[in-house]
Amino acid sequence: MTSEPLDVAIVGAGPAGMAAAIALRARGMSVAVFDEQPSPGGQIYRNVLKAGRDRRAAILGPDYVAGLDLAERFMACGADYKSRATVWRIGEDGLSWSSPQGGGDCAARRVLVATGAMERPFPVEGWTLPGVMTAGAAQILIKTSGAVADDAVFIGCGPLLYLVVYQYLQAGVRVRALLDTAEPGNRIKAALHLPGAIAAPSYLVKGVKLLAAIRRAGIAVHRNVSSVALVGEGRLSAVRWTDASGSHELSCERAFLHQGIVPNANITMAARCAHRWNERQLSWQPVIDGSGRTNLDWLSIAGDLGGIGGARAAELSGEIAAVAIANDFGRGAGRDHAAPRLRRARELLVRPFLDVLYRPRDGMRQPRLDDVIICRCEEVRRRDVAAAAAQGCPGPNQLKAFTRAGMGPCQGRLCGLTVGETLAGLREETPAQAGYFRIRMPIKPVTVGDIAGLSTTQGDQGS
Ligand SMILES: Cc1cc2nc3c(=O)[nH]c(=O)nc-3n(C[C@H](O)[C@H](O)[C@H](O)COP(=O)(O)OP(=O)(O)OC[C@H]3O[C@@H](n4cnc5c(N)ncnc54)[C@H](O)[C@@H]3O)c2cc1C
Numbered sequence: 001m002t003s004e005p006l007d008v009a010i011v012g013a014g015p016a017g018m019a020a021a022i023a024l025r026a027r028g029m030s031v032a033v034f035d036e037q038p039s040p041g042g043q044i045y046r047n048v049l050k051a052g053r054d055r056r057a058a059i060l061g062p063d064y065v066a067g068l069d070l071a072e073r074f075m076a077c078g079a080d081y082k083s084r085a086t087v088w089r090i091g092e093d094g095l096s097w098s099s100p101q102g103g104g105d106c107a108a109r110r111v112l113v114a115t116g117a118m119e120r121p122f123p124v125e126g127w128t129l130p131g132v133m134t135a136g137a138a139q140i141l142i143k144t145s146g147a148v149a150d151d152a153v154f155i156g157c158g159p160l161l162y163l164v165v166y167q168y169l170q171a172g173v174r175v176r177a178l179l180d181t182a183e184p185g186n187r188i189k190a191a192l193h194l195p196g197a198i199a200a201p202s203y204l205v206k207g208v209k210l211l212a213a214i215r216r217a218g219i220a221v222h223r224n225v226s227s228v229a230l231v232g233e234g235r236l237s238a239v240r241w242t243d244a245s246g247s248h249e250l251s252c253e254r255a256f257l258h259q260g261i262v263p264n265a266n267i268t269m270a271a272r273c274a275h276r277w278n279e280r281q282l283s284w285q286p287v288i289d290g291s292g293r294t295n296l297d298w299l300s301i302a303g304d305l306g307g308i309g310g311a312r313a314a315e316l317s318g319e320i321a322a323v324a325i326a327n328d329f330g331r332g333a334g335r336d337h338a339a340p341r342l343r344r345a346r347e348l349l350v351r352p353f354l355d356v357l358y359r360p361r362d363g364m365r366q367p368r369l370d371d372v373i374i375c376r377c378e379e380v381r382r383r384d385v386a387a388a389a390a391q392g393c394p395g396p397n398q399l400k401a402f403t404r405a406g407m408g409p410c411q412g413r414l415c416g417l418t419v420g421e422t423l424a425g426l427r428e429e430t431p432a433q434a435g436y437f438r439i440r441m442p443i444k445p446v447t448v449g450d451i452a453g454l455s456t457t458q459g460d461q462g463s
Helices: 015-026 056-060 067-076 135-145 159-170 185-191 194-198 201-216 266-270 311-328 334-348 351-357 382-390 396-403 416-426 448-452
Strands: 006-011 031-034 080-082 086-091 094-098 104-113 117-119 132-134 152-157 175-180 220-222 227-231 238-243 246-251 255-259 261-263 275-278 283-286 299-301 373-375
Touching: 006 015, 006 086, 006 094, 006 311, 015 031, 015 067, 015 311, 031 104, 056 135, 056 159, 086 104, 086 266, 104 311, 132 135, 135 152, 135 159, 135 255, 152 159, 152 238, 159 175, 159 201, 159 255, 185 351, 194 201, 194 351, 261 283, 299 311, 311 334, 373 382, 373 416, 382 396, 382 416, 396 416
Parallel strands: 006 031, 006 104, 031 080, 104 299, 132 255, 152 175, 152 255, 175 220
Antiparallel strands: 086 094, 094 104, 117 261, 227 238, 238 246, 275 283
């Protein structure tokens, strides 16, 4: 890289990345923001500059439209925003990205990663059949194109599952049934965390409103679902499940699965930043201090990547991380931290309650049936992993050699958690002991031209 480095390169234009860019620009720093989506907003405010102004705004609700102001301030803040730009490498010299128009390198003195969250894999029988998608994917269809699916069955647990059902109701779309897979015991354990949640009541009020609307709509809600199978010849034709009242079957052509979200940490894993297993959120996340600093002095983190906290906490963490970086550059004012830190701490009060209430069942994270596919890219089934464990395979990285799990195009992004937890279960270890795939750059598929640096490079940084 030959050009003068920017102060900060940001990966991700969700609430965290946008807030960080605004705060850094307000302190006169040079900033570029890269995001693989065509417009800013991240997962929650996806396409908000367009959808937030049309009929979809009423369907998606005020929490979605709240992103309009942030996205507009971001677009006006003077950061060099690159859309449809997938970052495939970060390092102490900056980052590399690819896009349909060609990619390049961006030299930067600091990198702030705000890649947010992704849905947790839900490896049950038949989850790869056509007709089966995730609830998040169903929501993406509404946000990007207003598309919906009549008569779908929603299966799983977590706030997002209920939110998407509610948004479907707002859109006037028929929902066939909702199968709630959370264990009843979760409620008792979550009650211990209720005082914290009550101290930040807006989430509880919202949750009660969603549940009441779903009940009023008369949707068949089946609780305490302990096993799920999606069945069909070539495509989904029915869902079978077991609950306290026995076994059931419902014919359906579409099912949306969801059991929570987890940090999208591939890029920080590949950067060899320190990570730890969070047993409450059942996920790997980078080790950060209160300002988003990692063990690498060139790398900071903001938003759900640092631990699932929700959009408002993500936005505040972006601001906090930005102020800390600005202070390091001698461009900030240390006291700026106090107010956003306090507001963020308040936002996070509800998390222990939600994490425990919606903790996904062990059997739905670590499949019990031998035939269930664990790695979709390489069609590795649970039986393959069990056979490897029986032969003494000690961890996810060695499992690649035994089975090719995690070796396909997604490079373990979709199966990593299932592989680690399943292997840990089979070896009677904790996921922290079993470890995770050793992720390498490039973290997303890129062209040979991008890697060779043949496409547009530093020259277009300011365009
Ligand atoms: C599918 C889905 C839907 C959700 N919907 C809602 C909702 O409706 N309401 C709600 O309250 N919460 C929702 N959440 C949770 C929500 O994502 C977060 O609480 C919040 O958006 C976190 O903000 P963030 O800035 O940390 O990350 P995000 O909003 O996730 O933004 C991360 C951004 O990083 C970009 N990115 C990731 N990797 C790369 C890369 N390698 N190169 C370039 N760009 C990259 C992504 O395109 C994305 O725009 C959803 C989560 C998911 C996974």
